[in-house]
Amino acid sequence: MERICNFSAGPAALPQEVLEQARDELLNWHGCGMSVMEMSHRGKEFTGVIEQAEADLRELLAIPANYKVLFLQGGATLQFAQVPINLLGGRSADYLVTGAWSQKAYKEAQRFGAVRCASSTEDTGFNRLFAPGEINLDPGAAYLHVCTNETIHGVEVHDCATLQASVPLVADMSSHILSRPVDVAKYGLIYGGAQKNVGPAGLTLVIVREDLLGHVMQGMPTMLDYRVHAENGSMLNTPPTFAIYMAGLVFQWLKRQGGLAEMERVNIEKAKLLYDAIDASALYRNPVEPASRSRMNVPFTLARPELDGAFLAEAKVRGLAGLKGHKSVGGMRASLYNAVSLEGVKILVNFMREFEQKNG
Amino acid sequence: MERICNFSAGPAALPQEVLEQARDELLNWHGCGMSVMEMSHRGKEFTGVIEQAEADLRELLAIPANYKVLFLQGGATLQFAQVPINLLGGRSADYLVTGAWSQKAYKEAQRFGAVRCASSTEDTGFNRLFAPGEINLDPGAAYLHVCTNETIHGVEVHDCATLQASVPLVADMSSHILSRPVDVAKYGLIYGGAQKNVGPAGLTLVIVREDLLGHVMQGMPTMLDYRVHAENGSMLNTPPTFAIYMAGLVFQWLKRQGGLAEMERVNIEKAKLLYDAIDASALYRNPVEPASRSRMNVPFTLARPELDGAFLAEAKVRGLAGLKGHKSVGGMRASLYNAVSLEGVKILVNFMREFEQKNG
Numbered sequence: 001m002e003r004i005c006n007f008s009a010g011p012a013a014l015p016q017e018v019l020e021q022a023r024d025e026l027l028n029w030h031g032c033g034m035s036v037m038e039m040s041h042r043g044k045e046f047t048g049v050i051e052q053a054e055a056d057l058r059e060l061l062a063i064p065a066n067y068k069v070l071f072l073q074g075g076a077t078l079q080f081a082q083v084p085i086n087l088l089g090g091r092s093a094d095y096l097v098t099g100a101w102s103q104k105a106y107k108e109a110q111r112f113g114a115v116r117c118a119s120s121t122e123d124t125g126f127n128r129l130f131a132p133g134e135i136n137l138d139p140g141a142a143y144l145h146v147c148t149n150e151t152i153h154g155v156e157v158h159d160c161a162t163l164q165a166s167v168p169l170v171a172d173m174s175s176h177i178l179s180r181p182v183d184v185a186k187y188g189l190i191y192g193g194a195q196k197n198v199g200p201a202g203l204t205l206v207i208v209r210e211d212l213l214g215h216v217m218q219g220m221p222t223m224l225d226y227r228v229h230a231e232n233g234s235m236l237n238t239p240p241t242f243a244i245y246m247a248g249l250v251f252q253w254l255k256r257q258g259g260l261a262e263m264e265r266v267n268i269e270k271a272k273l274l275y276d277a278i279d280a281s282a283l284y285r286n287p288v289e290p291a292s293r294s295r296m297n298v299p300f301t302l303a304r305p306e307l308d309g310a311f312l313a314e315a316k317v318r319g320l321a322g323l324k325g326h327k328s329v330g331g332m333r334a335s336l337y338n339a340v341s342l343e344g345v346k347i348l349v350n351f352m353r354e355f356e357q358k359n360g
Numbered sequence: 361m362e363r364i365c366n367f368s369a370g371p372a373a374l375p376q377e378v379l380e381q382a383r384d385e386l387l388n389w390h391g392c393g394m395s396v397m398e399m400s401h402r403g404k405e406f407t408g409v410i411e412q413a414e415a416d417l418r419e420l421l422a423i424p425a426n427y428k429v430l431f432l433q434g435g436a437t438l439q440f441a442q443v444p445i446n447l448l449g450g451r452s453a454d455y456l457v458t459g460a461w462s463q464k465a466y467k468e469a470q471r472f473g474a475v476r477c478a479s480s481t482e483d484t485g486f487n488r489l490f491a492p493g494e495i496n497l498d499p500g501a502a503y504l505h506v507c508t509n510e511t512i513h514g515v516e517v518h519d520c521a522t523l524q525a526s527v528p529l530v531a532d533m534s535s536h537i538l539s540r541p542v543d544v545a546k547y548g549l550i551y552g553g554a555q556k557n558v559g560p561a562g563l564t565l566v567i568v569r570e571d572l573l574g575h576v577m578q579g580m581p582t583m584l585d586y587r588v589h590a591e592n593g594s595m596l597n598t599p600p601t602f603a604i605y606m607a608g609l610v611f612q613w614l615k616r617q618g619g620l621a622e623m624e625r626v627n628i629e630k631a632k633l634l635y636d637a638i639d640a641s642a643l644y645r646n647p648v649e650p651a652s653r654s655r656m657n658v659p660f661t662l663a664r665p666e667l668d669g670a671f672l673a674e675a676k677v678r679g680l681a682g683l684k685g686h687k688s689v690g691g692m693r694a695s696l697y698n699a700v701s702l703e704g705v706k707i708l709v710n711f712m713r714e715f716e717q718k719n720g
Binding site: 008014020028032034037040076077085195203223236239322 | 383388392397400435440441468563584597
């Protein structure tokens with residue numbers, strides 16, 4: 001029974017060591033006679049699990065003490081609403097639209113107040129970040145929202161200083177959180193669905209500066225108030241306990257790898273290998289401007305789209321899976337999250353070269 | 361490494377067979393080379409998992425074709441808001457307050473409109489259901505909300521006809537769903553957090569009659585609109601895939617046991633064993649009127665509360681865990697969900713007798 005090289009955009013590959021540990025303790029966690037799934041969330045065993053997970057996440061990202069870490073549910077899609085509900089406070093907010101996900105966030109936010117599009121790259125097909133001067137910021141905005149890695153369009157913000165935010169920066173980091181060190185203090189709020197670099201689907205991470213809490217809109221569900229979750233240590237009600245445990249195992253695995261600086265080093269190497277292969281090829285093409293390219297999600301097309309089916313079928317035979325592109329952009333996409341090894345990317349690149357030679 | 365008898369109120373015991381199957385396929389589901397946690401939710405493997413889970417749930421509960429099954433997140437606590445947001449439609453709604461959970465549901469619903477308490481048993485300490493004529497129903501209400509099993513106070517509605525609802529009945533069945541057959545057609549909407557009788561925490565089941573959809577309040581998050589989830593087959597965004605898979609394994613286990621009629625037979629036997637032991641004892645006492653007693657959650661107190669600590673400590677030595685009562689009512693609580701075996705209840709009852717003899 002062999003494991004495949006999984007390039008899925010999410011839910012995505014998890015480290016094999018993490019899955020093995022979860023398997024080995026699935027019926028009996030640390031000799032307590034039950035699965036993590038069977039534990040009361042308020043018992044001392046699970047309390048230890050969630051506290052260790054938070055401590056490890058704080059260490060990995062060097063999260064300052066004036067930031068709360070929340071383990072929530074509903075994915076980034078619920079955050080698209082929860083962010084304006086909690087942070088607008090009757091004001092406006094600015095949104096940068098750099099791809100499908102920030103566009104969804106911008107659209108959902110319009111349900112809750114007067115939000116502005118501070119800039120969009122839709123006119124060039126979401127193939128780049130912004131040039132200096134292209135962003136039209138409102139200094140009175142409650143926050144500036146950015147999706148720092150666009151999973152579908154493959155665009156990544158490599159330096160948030162380029163956004164020139166003078167108001168709190170709110171970042172959807174779903175598809176590149178934990179892939180590199182981040183200066184959390186430069187953000188007001190960071191959120192992300194877990195199912196790319198963190199753990200199983202059904203868990204959402206929110207990291208929020210304390211002073212931004214307490215301004216929730218009236219008439220909204222209690223479950224959408226960040227402050228209530230913060231005051232209850234993410235235990236207002238039963239949290240997704242097993243997903244939090246899995247995320248905790250991933251955090252420990254990341255620490256064993258050497259932390260986020262080491263992950264970034266490997267992730268740069270993986271991405272360079274694939275982009276170099278694409279750029280050196282006559283068959284494959286990535287549409288994103290080089291300086292804006294994502295290290296995590298690499299969309300590419302074949303110059304002869306009639307070969308798409310053969311490409312995917314032959315890749316599958318080699319154990320390379322999850323390569324079909326998102327339906328809205330077509331072609332292929334290779335997601336190179338932390339759990340995708342350098343070795344896996346080498347196998348992919350070799351296959352791509354062979355496929356091109358055979359079909360050249 | 362032995363497994364304990366887990367009487368936790370939730371998250372709670374899961375069938376050992378289910379955990380063993382999950383363990384055996386954790387790294388490689390059905391030879392596909394990846395974990396269920398690593399699968400794209402839109403791929404054919406996971407699509408098969410969720411479709412099978414829904415089909416099995418429909419079979420177990422004999423859910424009529426005009427009801428939608430939704431796999432959501434946020435637990436019953438989010439449903440306390442989501443129900444009025446979707447069903448009020450500018451009208452009022454009636455709430456029956458029979459314990460801590462229905463009280464929370466009633467309180468949360470007040471954020472969204474003029475809801476009424478149609479009756480409450482708080483004056484007698486939530487120790488009973490309603491006598492005929494005690495319920496004051498509004499025939500113009502959008503719905504009547506009831507918590508059909510109060511996890512903390514141990515009160516269960518054994519026959520929903522006693523509620524005499526003329527408007528759609530909305531039931532929080534979190535802590536007894538799948539413990540017995542239910543005539544779904546008598547309800548407008550049924551919901552429940554998964555972490556008692558269904559699967560891991562982080563999954564919420566909603567079963568809703570189609571004609572009740574489409575009346576959501578303006579200005580609410582898209583993620584809270586049942587209709588949008590129904591139209592997207594619970595895939596508006598990434599659902600909690602692993603929790604859905606685990607629930608699916610539990611549904612298959614229930615079918616192998618003989619379905620819900622057989623589960624009910626065993627659950628009646630388990631509950632009778634424990635209540636008989638309590639009623640025959642001078643040390644233990646259950647405060648609930650016999651006809652209103654829950655088969656799932658059995659709170660009981662010791663006549664000498666100074667023995668509580670010794671009771672829990674000695675129970676733990678025998679491998680009996682999760683017996684501490686909820687902090688709001690004190691004493692003990694044994695939850696007898698489907699995965700708690702008759703054998704486990706016998707061990708508990710024998711221990712209780714011995715403990716009483718020793719401390720009589």
